[in-house]
Amino acid sequence: MVIKLYNTQTRQKEDFQSLETGTVKMYCCGVTVYDYCHLGHARSYIVWDTVRRYLEYAGYQVNYIQNFTDIDDKILNRAKLEGTTMEIVSEKYIQAYFEDIRRLNIKDADNYPRVTEHIPQIIQLIQELEKQGVAYSVDGDVYYSVNQFPEYGKLSGRQQEQLQAGAGGRVSLSDPEAMKKKDPSDFALWKAAKLGEPAWESPWGNGRPGWHIECSAMVKSLLGNTIDIHSGGGDLIFPHHENEIAQSEAATHQPLSRYWMHNGMVRVSGEKMSKSLGNFTTIRGLLDTPLDPMVVRLFVLQAHYRKPLDFTDEAIASAENSWNTIKEALLFNHEYGEKLGFDLQKNLIDQDAIERFKTSMDDDINTPEGLAVVFELAKELKRDRNILVHGGTPETSPETLQKYWQTLVELATVLGLEAQPEKSQALGLSDAEIEAFVQQRLEAKKAKNYGESDRIRDHLKQLGITLIDQPGNQTIWHR
Numbered sequence: 001m002v003i004k005l006y007n008t009q010t011r012q013k014e015d016f017q018s019l020e021t022g023t024v025k026m027y028c029c030g031v032t033v034y035d036y037c038h039l040g041h042a043r044s045y046i047v048w049d050t051v052r053r054y055l056e057y058a059g060y061q062v063n064y065i066q067n068f069t070d071i072d073d074k075i076l077n078r079a080k081l082e083g084t085t086m087e088i089v090s091e092k093y094i095q096a097y098f099e100d101i102r103r104l105n106i107k108d109a110d111n112y113p114r115v116t117e118h119i120p121q122i123i124q125l126i127q128e129l130e131k132q133g134v135a136y137s138v139d140g141d142v143y144y145s146v147n148q149f150p151e152y153g154k155l156s157g158r159q160q161e162q163l164q165a166g167a168g169g170r171v172s173l174s175d176p177e178a179m180k181k182k183d184p185s186d187f188a189l190w191k192a193a194k195l196g197e198p199a200w201e202s203p204w205g206n207g208r209p210g211w212h213i214e215c216s217a218m219v220k221s222l223l224g225n226t227i228d229i230h231s232g233g234g235d236l237i238f239p240h241h242e243n244e245i246a247q248s249e250a251a252t253h254q255p256l257s258r259y260w261m262h263n264g265m266v267r268v269s270g271e272k273m274s275k276s277l278g279n280f281t282t283i284r285g286l287l288d289t290p291l292d293p294m295v296v297r298l299f300v301l302q303a304h305y306r307k308p309l310d311f312t313d314e315a316i317a318s319a320e321n322s323w324n325t326i327k328e329a330l331l332f333n334h335e336y337g338e339k340l341g342f343d344l345q346k347n348l349i350d351q352d353a354i355e356r357f358k359t360s361m362d363d364d365i366n367t368p369e370g371l372a373v374v375f376e377l378a379k380e381l382k383r384d385r386n387i388l389v390h391g392g393t394p395e396t397s398p399e400t401l402q403k404y405w406q407t408l409v410e411l412a413t414v415l416g417l418e419a420q421p422e423k424s425q426a427l428g429l430s431d432a433e434i435e436a437f438v439q440q441r442l443e444a445k446k447a448k449n450y451g452e453s454d455r456i457r458d459h460l461k462q463l464g465i466t467l468i469d470q471p472g473n474q475t476i477w478h479r
């Protein structure tokens with residue numbers, strides 16, 4: 001079967017064919033690192049991780065690149081607010097990104113390019129755009145001349161006249177940047193240095209790159225002129241991805257990406273979850289409740305990736321219920337495999353279930369349907385587990401149970417759903433006992449007995465419990 005993917009650019013599902021047989025070049029727009037990631041970001045990266053995992057399952061070798069935007073007005077504002085530097089702010093949130101995202105079992109990218117490490121490539125690309133006659137400089141700024149790229153608007157479907165009308169209404173004579181542009185819909189490729197802000201030397205004087213050029217330059221330098229899949233949230237279609245196309249394609253005269261894929265937004269009361277609106281829940285805030293990170297993964301995958309997803313307490317509670325069913329089934333071998341004489345030398349697979357799962361996923365990564373197959377297997381195992389829990393003999397043969405279990409593990413892994421036996425529970429440590437240890441450690445810290453406080457932390461670590469210290473002598477923990 002061939003995989004079909006919805007391509008935003010052609011507005012239809014298309015058969016997926018990679019440029020080079022057996023390999024996929026994939027680029028996903030990464031976060032601007034000025035704050036902790038929220039559930040909207042979690043959705044985006046869970047979705048693209050799942051697409052990547054499915055392509056790998058289908059036999060492709062995927063080269064997955066995701067950038068960090070580590071220079072931006074938002075980062076500079078945060079640095080000013082915290083009385084620190086842009087580097088310190090971005091480093092802090094890059095580390096936080098890794099902590100949060102790895103808990104969601106999102107695989108590491110093959111490369112995480114940062115804008116500040118690609119300034120020469122960015123400058124080179126802007127020079128190429130000048131040479132091609134699509135960029136012009138004014139007083140140390142460089143702008144892209146949208147009128148010079150006839151295909152502008154092909155991704156978002158916006159017409160040039162519409163763009164001008166839209167942008168025209170926003171031009172203000174007091175906006176010095178707008179005054180420099182030849183056309184209101186032109187956008188900045190390079191910005192002249194402002195007092196006290198980081199800047200790099202360039203042919204146009206000291207300055208820093210605009211936002212859109214970074215992805216064009218990093219794609220080109222790490223993956224080449226044309227890639228297979230470019231992905232990101234639907235809010236990036238315009239202007240970010242439209243501008244990436246304009247920049248890259250004017251410079252190389254080749255398509256930037258064969259497939260453009262976009263995830264729908266996580267919404268709160270009908271509005272996009274976003275930092276600027278202040279209606280967000282951070283990943284770490286949610287996981288420290290404490291909630292199994294796999295619940296978040298399941299919450300995301302239960303919806304089709306292109307549809308909006310409403311975040312509510314009820315939706316999370318329902319995903320938690322569903323996860324418990326899958327988790328118990330994933331741990332079936334751990335609990336009963338030995339007793340039932342599972343022979344793991346054998347790979348017993350339910351071919352029919354695999355085929356149904358693939359048919360769903362081949363249809364534009366239909367994870368809700370793929371999950372339905374996972375649930376069927378989990379429910380089969382649950383029925384016999386209930387009998388085993390009460391000391392009875394299962395109705396299904398051990399061979400069949402092993403087949404269900406092995407198939408379940410295979411499919412759940414493709415979706416990034418993995419269950420760990422709870423070490424602390426295995427060792428009989430209850431929540432109250434963990435709290436008591438946390439309290440003891442706090443006392444030790446107050447008494448400046450750091451040897452003892454470290455010992456307690458390491459002891460809990462060995463039991464699979466991580467402590468996170470917070471301001472005001474608070475410590476939160478998670479398994």
Ligand SMILES: Nc1ncnc2c1ncn2[C@@H]1O[C@H](COP(=O)(O)OP(=O)(O)OP(=O)(O)O)[C@@H](O)[C@H]1O
Nearest residue numbers: 030031032040041044232233265266273274275276
């Ligand atoms: N609510 C959301 N739902 C789904 N994806 C989102 C959401 N918010 C951001 N994203 C995606 O996360 C990725 C990283 O986003 P970025 O760092 O640019 O954040 P952002 O859009 O500026 O977030 P915010 O608006 O909260 O500041 C992008 O692909 C973006 O589309």
Ligand SMILES: [Zn+2]
Nearest residue numbers: 029030215240
């Ligand atoms: Zn980008």
